[in-house]
Amino acid sequence: MVHMANQIALFFASYPKDEAVAGVTDHFKKFWEPRMRKQIVEYVAHGGGGLHELALEAVKHLSN
């Protein structure tokens, strides 16, 4: 899950940060089934070690 999230972040990393975070967030929403989103939200709640900064930011948007 962390690997997948980081791969997504790396694709959007070439874009300006706001655009990149929005891209990663949108990808999570469009393609990740709710239980997967719940898992990564919980993972971040427990520290989110190893996650790319864009993925971390995006997951925070999911939590909100």
Add this chain to the structure above:
Amino acid sequence: MALIREVDYGTPKQVSDTLVTLEIDGKPVTVPAGTSVMRAAAEVGVQIPKLCASDNLKAFGSCRLCLVEVEGRKGTPASCTTPAEQGMKVRTQSPKLAKLRLGVMELYASDFPPELLKPSAGVNSEFQEMAVAVGLSKVRYGYSGKNHQNAEKDESNPYFSFDPSKCIVCSRCVRACDEVQGTLALTIDGRGFASQVSAGDKPFLESECVSCGACVQACPTDSLLEKTVIAKGRPDRSVVTTCAYCGVGCSFKAELRGNEVVRMMPFKDGKANHGHSCVKGRFAWGYATHKDRITKPMVRAKITDPWREVSWEEAIGHAASEFKRIQAKYGRDSIGGITSSRCTNEETYLVQKMVRAAFGNNNTDTCARVCHSPTGYGMNTTLGTSAGTQNFDSIEAADVVMIIGANPTDAHPVFASQMKRRLREGARLIILDPRRIDLVKSPHIQADYHLPLLPGTNVAMINALAHVVVTEGLVDEAFVKERCDVAAFEQWRKFIAEERNSPEVAEKFTGVPAADVRAAARMYATGGNAAIYYGLGVTEHSQGSTMVMGMCNLAMATGNLGKNGVGINPLRGQNNVQGSCDMGSFPHEFPGYRHVSQTAVRESFEAAWKVALQSEPGLRIPNMIDAAVDGTFKGIYIQGEDIVQSDPNTQHISGGLAAMECVVVQDLFLNETASYAHVFLPGSTFLEKDGTFTNAERRISRVRKAIEPMAGLGDWEATIALSAAMGYPMHYNHPSEIMDEIARLTPTFKGVSFEKIEQLGSIQWPCNDKAPEGTPVMHIGGFVRGKGRFMITEFVPTDERTTGRFPLILTTGRILSQYNVGAQTRRTDNNVWHDMDVLEIHPSDAENRGIKEGDLVSLASRSGEITLPARISERMQPGVVYTTFHHAMTGANVVTTEFSDWATNCPEYKVTAVQVQLARHLSEWQEHYRETRRLTTRIERESTAND
């Protein structure tokens, strides 16, 4: 339907703005300049006798049977080689012509089996027809002279026989091999009486022949004849249908005698194949009646129990009861379904509808997940739709062909023949592939540039090509300005122009000399119409979607979209991959590629289906397996897929399935996935179906039932029964009504119906009010999404790296004679060409390991280990090995990993770090597989149950 015999106009159709009018036997006819007299005659229903002519071959003028008289001219010219001219008056019948034709025919007959010319032999071949047409009743020369009547037959090919005693050396077979197939395997050896058809002085089986059947189809004498016709007799009726193998979607006539299929003949009016075929579609259909077919539903409590044959009612009832129990215990989202790219659009639509409406979730996916899902994502993002941009015939206007990660002669052979024809006409060729595929150098074809990049470096390569275009002033600025989002283009232009994307820097990753990349880029950008054709070598990578976007960027930057002869063309692996995606098989979108979160779209389905639908995406196949391992996904319905053999990291897949409480498999055979199933529902072959397939060019073609379903119920009926048992009845009397519903709910299919397909032959979507007869080429005048969107495609190396322990890269693929997991082709005589998977390895890598041709070697990765025989091959580059996944016992996917495309989870089959070593025995997995397979495929039939 009676036996269909298409009209043969004798010579190819000509295209010209100039028309000429002439008279044939007093009948006026107007034809394009360049048309032969023979064809002009056929246009007004006058069939001139012929033997060496056929309208799919260039005129040859050798048989001397098609002679005619032309007013004002001397002699009797051959009508096949005489062009029609303005004012010409042609006579096709006269006493003089009759005498000449009879004389010619008599000479042929003097070295032809006399028993086949007796009235009792019937009229089966063109030769016999011509004998009747010219009134041949006797042969004055007798049969005692020197002849070929005792010549030895060549029975080496499993599918057809060559009997030289019937051969008249008309060269049609040789020309069909040259002009239609493009293999050039046949020739006429010798001169005069010694002339004979030869497959390179070898038996057919040992020759370069690829068994496409074009020579057999061309033969006018039955010298080349299908063995099934010899064994079963002549067919007496035809059913026009669509092949169930690759994504070319060839149209065929299933020719039957009574209710038995005798042969499959390519249908001349098929717009994808124009009367051509390959060894799979033409000959490898015997699996349909193979003894391994399961035709009765079966159930079992545990996967270690023997199967128990039951009624359809019991099987469906048991499956539904289990699914309902699981949902009650683990929740609504604990089950799902997988649709099949081998089933029809209508069947696929029903499965995803059942999952969404009856299961109440969006846990539906399809095998496109593991092949072309990045195509959907990448093309949708940049161009606005998830499909190839061109029709196949577009290649006839291509000046530069770029093939990326595809091997068309093996995987899409009929389209490859069309491609080769264009290349022989002079189109330039660029190939990006780690392997030296056949098209790099084959008869009369040589790639201008073969860029043998290292697996996993596609994006570095496409960026380098685009870098040359941008930095050398080769951008089609007018096209970009008019057709594309200029801000996104400028952002991309800045990115791609950076030095790190140059061919010189990319060379460190790709291994391809920068000068070759620069030259290839210039050719693509400036060589006229440039078309990209690609396969799974693009998509099955961790950056598969990025690469698809990179190709779209390159095509947009050079203006190679939106017209004939250009485009981005995915070569789809299975017959209905395009259709299964179109039909809403993916967990995040409804039919027509519309996201489940779009309220208006969802409401339209809710209104039609009379049920509330979920707005959140469901699980993809790998997510389902992960969730099963985690314990939250417990039941699955799999129609016509074999994920245990086809999906990566076999042990993870089988572990996930084993953790489920109810696995329902619907298939023709007890496939590998069925080893983990609790309910087996017998499936139908394409010969037993009514419906439609959609090929790689978005062409919707009819599949017509030739024989009744062997299991009693069609696949669509089984899905309806399961849905009803789950509490959601669906009401259709015929698959055409399913297509009517699809058309009502899907804007791109609005104008599609079985009735319209009957009228037009086939339809390429979008088919709607704007394009009532379909759309051969997309994005003309504007992209589906409006402005084309350039995307930044940063090269990110895969995390699958070679190490000291795993120093080689494995890449996997397909070969001509086998198809996908081999469930069909392994149950045919195609095994004569490929009865086991082998590991291709470069001579230097083999030598370093002491490996010789045919040695058993172990192939190990961090996922697992298998053994298979080695084939030393210079097609490979050092450091890269290759195998196929056609045989279950090999277990190629035991070795592949769970790494996947960032956007779609399409597995990274093309890059696995491995080690290869000599082996003395099968791997542990293979030994375990053999035992598991034996245990899980036992069937307790009624007769044995009572013993």
